Amino acid sequence: MKNHISIRNVNAFYGEHQALKDITVGIPEKQITAIIGPSGCGKSTLLKCFNRLIDLTDGARVSGKIIVDGMDVLDGSIDVTEVRRRMGLLPQKPNPLPMSIYDNVAYGPRLHGTADKKKLDQTVEKYLKIAGLWEEVKDRLKSPANKLSIGQQQRLCLARGLAVEPEIILCDEPTSALDPVSSQHIEQQLLKLKNDYTIVIVTHNIHQAIRLADYVIHLYLGELVEHGTANEVFENPKEERTRAYINGTLVTDMKTDSEVNLKGNVCPFNFVYAKQALHTLEKGKILKLIVDDPTAVIEVPRGMEADGHEVLSVKQVNKTDWEIMIRKNE
Amino acid sequence: MQIRRFKDVLAGRFMLAAAFFSSILVFIIAIALYLRSKPILEAKSLGDLLLGSTWMPFQGEFGFYPFILGTLYVTALAMVFAVPLSILSAIYLAEYAHENARARILPMIDLLAGIPPVVYGVWGVLAVVPLISDIAPVIGKLGIPFLSMESYSTGYSLLAGSIVLAIMVFPIIISISEQVLRAVPFEVREASLSLGATRWQTIKHAVMRIAYPGIAAAVILGFSRAFGETMAVLMVVGNVPIVPSSIFDSAYPLPALIANNYGEMMSIPLYDSALLLAALILMLVILFFTLAARLILVRIERRMTNG
Numbered sequence A: 001m002k003n004h005i006s007i008r009n010v011n012a013f014y015g016e017h018q019a020l021k022d023i024t025v026g027i028p029e030k031q032i033t034a035i036i037g038p039s040g041c042g043k044s045t046l047l048k049c050f051n052r053l054i055d056l057t058d059g060a061r062v063s064g065k066i067i068v069d070g071m072d073v074l075d076g077s078i079d080v081t082e083v084r085r086r087m088g089l090l091p092q093k094p095n096p097l098p099m100s101i102y103d104n105v106a107y108g109p110r111l112h113g114t115a116d117k118k119k120l121d122q123t124v125e126k127y128l129k130i131a132g133l134w135e136e137v138k139d140r141l142k143s144p145a146n147k148l149s150i151g152q153q154q155r156l157c158l159a160r161g162l163a164v165e166p167e168i169i170l171c172d173e174p175t176s177a178l179d180p181v182s183s184q185h186i187e188q189q190l191l192k193l194k195n196d197y198t199i200v201i202v203t204h205n206i207h208q209a210i211r212l213a214d215y216v217i218h219l220y221l222g223e224l225v226e227h228g229t230a231n232e233v234f235e236n237p238k239e240e241r242t243r244a245y246i247n248g249t250l251v252t253d254m255k256t257d258s259e260v261n262l263k264g265n266v267c268p269f270n271f272v273y274a275k276q277a278l279h280t281l282e283k284g285k286i287l288k289l290i291v292d293d294p295t296a297v298i299e300v301p302r303g304m305e306a307d308g309h310e311v312l313s314v315k316q317v318n319k320t321d322w323e324i325m326i327r328k329n330e
Numbered sequence B: 001m002q003i004r005r006f007k008d009v010l011a012g013r014f015m016l017a018a019a020f021f022s023s024i025l026v027f028i029i030a031i032a033l034y035l036r037s038k039p040i041l042e043a044k045s046l047g048d049l050l051l052g053s054t055w056m057p058f059q060g061e062f063g064f065y066p067f068i069l070g071t072l073y074v075t076a077l078a079m080v081f082a083v084p085l086s087i088l089s090a091i092y093l094a095e096y097a098h099e100n101a102r103a104r105i106l107p108m109i110d111l112l113a114g115i116p117p118v119v120y121g122v123w124g125v126l127a128v129v130p131l132i133s134d135i136a137p138v139i140g141k142l143g144i145p146f147l148s149m150e151s152y153s154t155g156y157s158l159l160a161g162s163i164v165l166a167i168m169v170f171p172i173i174i175s176i177s178e179q180v181l182r183a184v185p186f187e188v189r190e191a192s193l194s195l196g197a198t199r200w201q202t203i204k205h206a207v208m209r210i211a212y213p214g215i216a217a218a219v220i221l222g223f224s225r226a227f228g229e230t231m232a233v234l235m236v237v238g239n240v241p242i243v244p245s246s247i248f249d250s251a252y253p254l255p256a257l258i259a260n261n262y263g264e265m266m267s268i269p270l271y272d273s274a275l276l277l278a279a280l281i282l283m284l285v286i287l288f289f290t291l292a293a294r295l296i297l298v299r300i301e302r303r304m305t306n307g
């Protein structure tokens, strides 16, 4: 397994606060690497070191080496724009540029000197297709990008990032702002893309890491706790802290206090039934819902969150059915 | 209960009246000015007044053309200086300057806005006017259109007026534009930079697109300030009622005309009426520009939201 990115003794500081402590690890080429760990452990910071977006933060300092294709990204004298062009970024919240769908995708190629209209047209079509968005937007390429749904915007960001022909795709919790259907869409695109790109994904969602990752890096409070292939880390972690983290986030799977099957119900009704079911539960208990209505997959968790309950997970269990786990709050 | 309701109604009525009054104030002023300038409008044709270039109140000649052009020229030239410089300063402060530098420079710029116009006027007389009287003959000989000057210049000129005016307009445009730029979401910059754009490309293609309406508003505010500014301009512009043909010529903007003459020699027939007509014209010109600016802004905003 060849490393595409080699991280050597990287330390990162925000003022006095040390966010990364002597990280040394390699990221394998043309695989999906998941960076996992609790909130605030430095996952985003590490990602921002790769493409030097950390330079934008006043008072941030980074030392060490990050070697990509023989070039040290952290070296002050290299051309940052070239480094960034090689790494597409998929942010946590989709951030379309204030322009049309077409211009969003054409933005990068135009910056790097493609002016030919026909070539741009081809590029836009090609990458919108790769991101799985082409069919939905091909008739309104000139309309503003922020009119798209959030899920579509995220796929647009993917297309935009791919259009500058990077070798690496960096994703910072790319699905955390998306509904389950859109999340699944993005995950599928990433799985397809790993044949051609090295993908690094930061995620809070251990299920997502299990579904996607070939290689896993576990950070805790700025330290590298463990790294290895997904099999090793998930099946047989060497470190107790990794085991605890994985179990801690998986534990909600084990005990459900009540289960309601809402298959065959359409939208306002499954919502009402879910509410009733939660009503009969005590605070802190966990309800498992099975739904098969696509709108319910989005609307039920949203509604339950609006009522103050905690949605623990939403996942597809087979072709038609989705499982929604909710913890009663309030 | 009754009294409470009564008070509520009364307060409501009162505030309505106050709001109504302040909103019709502009019409009241316009009508009053119109009534007072009626005698001259009846005696002369509007065409003669607006397009006539002779200003000889004793002979009964009231041509406003030099004053109207004087106002437009001084304002326009001031904006030519002020707009690019202040937008670039705002971009520097918002996008490039280190936080410490920004925290030091911005308050200074705000201070600039607080200096009374008369002080700018004095500074203009002491610093700008002599400088122009020195350079005018040198540049004037080159024979560039609008920059010509025969032999000698006092320095009291269109150029002096617009330099002073430009500096007075700076702080308005800079501080508003800077706020507008900084309000542009960080994600936009992140998106653009992560695609390999340079900082300048990011500003030009992404940040400015969002900041554009706000910066246009800042420029318009600057414009309206420049139009009506009287004191500082009056002190350096020369106040000669001719149509300026070069930036080194003197000019006589409308506000200066009114401020210099109102209340003196009012026994001359129609003089009072003529000056109030000048006020009316000034008001209408400013109103026209402000409205036009509003319309442009609305257009821009609509285009931004609809893509």
Ligand SMILES: Nc1ncnc2c1ncn2[C@@H]1O[C@H](COP(=O)(O)OP(=O)(O)OP(=O)(O)O)[C@@H](O)[C@H]1O
Pocket (backbone or CB within 6 Å): A014, A017, A019, A038, A039, A040, A041, A042, A043, A044, A045, A046, A057, A204
């Ligand atoms: N701009 C900043 N200024 C100061 N401290 C920061 C800044 N950004 C992050 N930090 C700190 O650095 C540490 C790591 O932050 P980072 O954003 O990398 O965490 P993370 O693992 O991505 O967390 P999350 O999962 O919540 O996104 C945290 O303790 C955070 O408080």
Ligand SMILES: [Mg+2]
Pocket (backbone or CB within 6 Å): A043, A044, A045, A172
């Ligand atoms: Mg993060």
